Each structure stands twice: as structure tokens, then as C-alpha cells.
Amino acid sequence: MDQEPLIELDGVSFKYDREWVVEDVDLTIHKGQFLGLVGPNGSGKSTLIKLMLGLEKPNRGQIRLFGKQVKKFNRWQEVGFVSQKANSFNSGFPATVYEVVRSGLVSRMNMFQLFKPTHKDKVYEALAEVEMKEYAHYSIGELSGGQQQRVFIARALVSDPSLIILDEPTVGVDSEHVTAFYDLLGKLNRERNLTLLMVSHDIGTITSHATHVACMNKSVHFHGSTEDYHHMDDEDLSGIYGHSVQQLTHNHEVTHP
Numbered sequence: 001m002d003q004e005p006l007i008e009l010d011g012v013s014f015k016y017d018r019e020w021v022v023e024d025v026d027l028t029i030h031k032g033q034f035l036g037l038v039g040p041n042g043s044g045k046s047t048l049i050k051l052m053l054g055l056e057k058p059n060r061g062q063i064r065l066f067g068k069q070v071k072k073f074n075r076w077q078e079v080g081f082v083s084q085k086a087n088s089f090n091s092g093f094p095a096t097v098y099e100v101v102r103s104g105l106v107s108r109m110n111m112f113q114l115f116k117p118t119h120k121d122k123v124y125e126a127l128a129e130v131e132m133k134e135y136a137h138y139s140i141g142e143l144s145g146g147q148q149q150r151v152f153i154a155r156a157l158v159s160d161p162s163l164i165i166l167d168e169p170t171v172g173v174d175s176e177h178v179t180a181f182y183d184l185l186g187k188l189n190r191e192r193n194l195t196l197l198m199v200s201h202d203i204g205t206i207t208s209h210a211t212h213v214a215c216m217n218k219s220v221h222f223h224g225s226t227e228d229y230h231h232m233d234d235e236d237l238s239g240i241y242g243h244s245v246q247q248l249t250h251n252h253e254v255t256h257p
């Protein structure tokens with residue numbers, strides 16, 4: 001039986017100006033899934049994430065988070081977000097890794113509450129989960145792109161979310177650390193039953209780690225298990241994307257497995 005739906009989009013369409021950038025999207029993500037959202041440049045993936053997070057409002061359709069209309073949703077501590085721009089601190093940035101992770105607790109505390117000793121344990125637990133505990137007192141800017149993204153995962157984990165949304169988090173991460181990063185996400189999904197939604201250009205890697213895939217080009221052209229995705233041939237895939245898979249991976253140096 002399907003687990004509880006955490007994100008539900010029904011007939012969602014959106015335009016910034018005159019042109020639709022998201023068209024009639026139906027998509028449900030159930031608890032425990034690791035969904036890879038793939039599609040060509042400009043196909044509306046980041047916009048779809050903004051709609052899910054309530055940062056843009058759909059022109060048509062409904063979005064529910066944890067069963068609630070997104071505009072009425074208030075359990076934001078349940079939802080972590082890691083963006084592609086997170087890993088852009090230079091070496092002079094003054095915050096330590098510990099402080100960055102601790103800042104993930106602020107949204108669940110009231111303004112006048114002080115950090116408690118239990119919060120310290122939570123920060124170290126989150127850092128241990130991403131194997132970065134020994135870096136707690138480093139400046140965030142001293143770390144590599146891949147290490148910084150692990151810290152941002154820890155920042156998202158510290159408020160015990162049920163869902164983490166990641167928008168191309170491996171941009172700027174060395175290729176040799178990308179696999180380890182995906183392995184970490186796979187482990188969090190399996191061992192913590194953490195639901196993950198990740199936008200990725202790296203079709204080969206995402207489809208070998210995620211449980212489900214959604215292929216988007218304004219609309220969602222395929223949504224199913226990664227197993228079903230792997231059973232498709234090149235012709236099916238061209239049909240899904242509306243053009244060749246080579247075009248999809250253009251500029252991103254990835255290939256279909």
C-alpha cells in the first residue's frame with residue numbers, strides 16, 4: 001500500500017509572463033520515496049520547486065504539502081531545502097560549520113529562546129550523519145564544494161524533517177565526490193525513511209540512486225519507478241522529452257546509462 005502523500009500537485013500551471021513554464025502538472029510524492037526530477041534546461045524544474053515551497057503561486061491547479069494547501073501549510077520545520085547555490089562560500093566567510101548547522105534550528109525556536117545544550121547534541125548528531133563531525137569548527141569557506149553540501153544537508157537534517165528538497169545540489173561538486181554525495185542521500189532515504197525530491201541533470205547517476213523518476217518538459221512526461229524508467233528504450237525516451245536525450249544532457253556532460 002502507498003504511504004502517506006507528502007507532496008500533491010493537481011493540474012498545476014504557472015507562467016512568469018505570457019508563456020506557460022509549467023503546464024498541467026499532476027505529481028504525487030509519497031513518504032519514503034527518493035524522487036529524481038529530470039528535464040532539459042529551462043524545462044521548469046526549479047519553478048516547480050518554488051511552487052511546492054509556496055515561493056510562487058500557481059495560476060491554475062492545487063498544491064498540497066502533508067495534505068494541507070501550501071498557502072495554509074505551517075509545518076515548515078518538516079521540510080528541508082538545499083539549493084545549488086549553497087556551496088558558494090569563499091574561504092573568508094566567517095561562520096563555522098557548527099554555526100551553519102545550528103542555524104537550521106532557528107526556524108523551530110521562538111525568537112527569545114536561547115540555544116540549549118540539547119541543541120548542541122542535535123547539531124553534532126546531524127554532522128555525524130553526513131560524516132562531517134570532525135569539521136565542526138572549520139570555517140564553512142575552508143571546505144570543498146562537496147563538503148559544504150554535506151554541511152547543508154546536516155543543516156536541513158537538524159530540525160528532523162520528513163522531507164528534503166534539493167535543487168541540483170551537486171553543481172560545483174568535484175565529480176569524484178558526487179557519487180559519495182548520492183550514496184549519502186540514498187542512505188538517508190533508506191535508513192531514516194527520509195523522503196527526498198532532487199532536481200538533477202545527471203540522469204545516469206540519479207536513476208541509479210533514486211527510487212522514482214519524473215521527467216519534465218513543462219509537463220511531466222513520465223513518472224514512475226526507476227525500474228520502469230530503465231525498461232524504456234531510446235525511442236520511448238525521445239518521446240518523453242520531445243527530442244533526443246543528447247539534447248537533454250547538453251552542457252552537462254552526462255549520458256544515459
Ligand SMILES: Nc1ncnc2c1ncn2[C@@H]1O[C@H](COP(=O)(O)OP(=O)(O)OP(=O)(O)O)[C@@H](O)[C@H]1O
Pocket residue numbers: 016017021039040041042043044045046047048
Ligand atoms: N524569475 C523569472 N522570471 C521570468 N522567467 C523566469 C524566471 N525564472 C525562470 N524563468 C523562465 O522560466 C523557464 C523555466 O525556468 P526554470 O529555472 O524553472 O527551469 P529549469 O528546468 O530549472 O532550468 P535549468 O535546468 O536550466 O536550471 C525558463 O524559460 C526561464 O527562463
